Amino acid sequence: MNRKILRASLFAFALTTLTAGQPARCAEPPTAPKTTLDRKTREEVFEIVWSRINERFFDPKFNGTDWGLMRRRYAPQAAEAATDQAFYEVLERMLGELRQSHIGIIPPEAYADEEKEQDAADRPGTVGLIAQWVEEKPIITRVAPGSPAARAGLRPGYVLTAIGNLRMEDLIPRLRKRAKTDRDFATYVRLTVPRLIDGAVDSDVTLEYLDGDDKPGTVTLKRVPVGGTVARFGELPPMPVETEAKRLAGGIGYVRANIFMMPILEPIRKAVREMKDAPGIVLDLRGNPGGIGALANAIGGSFFATETNLGTMKLRRGNINFLSYPQPTVYRGPLVILTDEGSVSTSEILAGGFQEKGRAYVIGEATAGMVLPSVVEALPGGARLQYAFADYRTPKGILLEGRGVLPNRRVSLTRAALLNGEDPALAEAIRYINAQAEARRRRNPNKGVGKKP
Numbered sequence: 001m002n003r004k005i006l007r008a009s010l011f012a013f014a015l016t017t018l019t020a021g022q023p024a025r026c027a028e029p030p031t032a033p034k035t036t037l038d039r040k041t042r043e044e045v046f047e048i049v050w051s052r053i054n055e056r057f058f059d060p061k062f063n064g065t066d067w068g069l070m071r072r073r074y075a076p077q078a079a080e081a082a083t084d085q086a087f088y089e090v091l092e093r094m095l096g097e098l099r100q101s102h103i104g105i106i107p108p109e110a111y112a113d114e115e116k117e118q119d120a121a122d123r124p125g126t127v128g129l130i131a132q133w134v135e136e137k138p139i140i141t142r143v144a145p146g147s148p149a150a151r152a153g154l155r156p157g158y159v160l161t162a163i164g165n166l167r168m169e170d171l172i173p174r175l176r177k178r179a180k181t182d183r184d185f186a187t188y189v190r191l192t193v194p195r196l197i198d199g200a201v202d203s204d205v206t207l208e209y210l211d212g213d214d215k216p217g218t219v220t221l222k223r224v225p226v227g228g229t230v231a232r233f234g235e236l237p238p239m240p241v242e243t244e245a246k247r248l249a250g251g252i253g254y255v256r257a258n259i260f261m262m263p264i265l266e267p268i269r270k271a272v273r274e275m276k277d278a279p280g281i282v283l284d285l286r287g288n289p290g291g292i293g294a295l296a297n298a299i300g301g302s303f304f305a306t307e308t309n310l311g312t313m314k315l316r317r318g319n320i321n322f323l324s325y326p327q328p329t330v331y332r333g334p335l336v337i338l339t340d341e342g343s344v345s346t347s348e349i350l351a352g353g354f355q356e357k358g359r360a361y362v363i364g365e366a367t368a369g370m371v372l373p374s375v376v377e378a379l380p381g382g383a384r385l386q387y388a389f390a391d392y393r394t395p396k397g398i399l400l401e402g403r404g405v406l407p408n409r410r411v412s413l414t415r416a417a418l419l420n421g422e423d424p425a426l427a428e429a430i431r432y433i434n435a436q437a438e439a440r441r442r443r444n445p446n447k448g449v450g451k452k453p
Helices: 039-056 067-080 084-096 108-120 168-178 182-197 262-274 294-300 346-356 415-419 424-443
Strands: 104-106 129-134 137-143 159-163 204-210 216-222 229-231 239-241 243-247 253-257 281-284 308-315 319-324 335-339 361-364 374-378 384-388 390-393
Touching: 039 067, 039 084, 039 384, 067 084, 084 104, 129 182, 137 415, 159 168, 159 182, 168 182, 229 262, 243 262, 253 262, 262 294, 281 424, 294 308, 294 319, 294 346, 308 346, 319 346, 335 346, 335 424, 346 361, 361 424
Parallel strands: 253 281, 281 335, 335 361
Antiparallel strands: 104 384, 129 137, 137 159, 159 204, 204 216, 229 239, 243 253, 308 319, 308 390, 374 384
């Protein structure tokens, strides 16, 4: 059974990175170890991996690691690995010595699984639920209306206990072992569990759970095509892209995107234009694992009236600023950004830059702290190398890697709130916007909130 962890990803400008290896379909029987790479190919792959880091990793001091020593230590282990999986695990251990996000090996089978699923259907399949680590348990936190999960009676607040033959009590220690911090662990749960549940369209998955009264239940669900658009970028497998825009009570705007890929840009711009009279807007980045870094700048143009720097990428040689240029229509009213441990990469750049510029009030949990811009390169034999070529700092020079964006107001999920159908972070955002709108009306009784004061 493979033990790959889902890594968050960041795309920067034309440079591509991949949402890397998650624990494989652990609910399925393990496959026999494969050995297809000969010694010469292994040596070639090892040399490429070591050299790319040596030449292009953004930190010339390699985060305090003696990178030359890593070559001498791991080359013999790589050459003598008994299987391809063991070989890639050696590379992972070597890259892990750098102690940074967005660095690792994506084994060939991870990519092959995605391609196989895409051959079976036009888009990946889902059952329509998300689970997170809440109050020391893997809790279902979102069930999409009309989804197979919803039709089967699953609800937010239920405890997930098994996916197929994979028990959560077995998965959780593995994720915990790989995590450096409690937040890392929560991020791994947030991003990994849905990937284990989803799969090929028309295939089945059996879930075990505890309901609101802790009564055990079992349900088998058929995966259906994901909604939204399927986007393709560089070498990446097709990825589902989804946006949501609506009005909440009192005319407050709500905008959500599941990933930063190009198809989200125009729908978000259009939604913001149509919400120009809203007393406030909520931008929901919870669970958004990142994407094209430049989209943070592009979306910023709908909220900043002047050219604005959202932060800086520091490469080994030189810097690149995340500059945002205003759109013809700029929303100037109160803006709240919702974040959690699943807000990664570009989500962190946007939230961190907006917060530091005083343009947005951030509510929820701290973001993942996995912000390094990275690139993916194909390797001989079908694996891929992901490595960071830059770091990111906020406009004031704060390094978000390992820190994340700290919310202005922390609001945590509880199982009781979920069982009651409540969204505490969104409720707090609405309260904040209403308070801001009321204060503004008192100062400027003849002006609309969404207009320039």
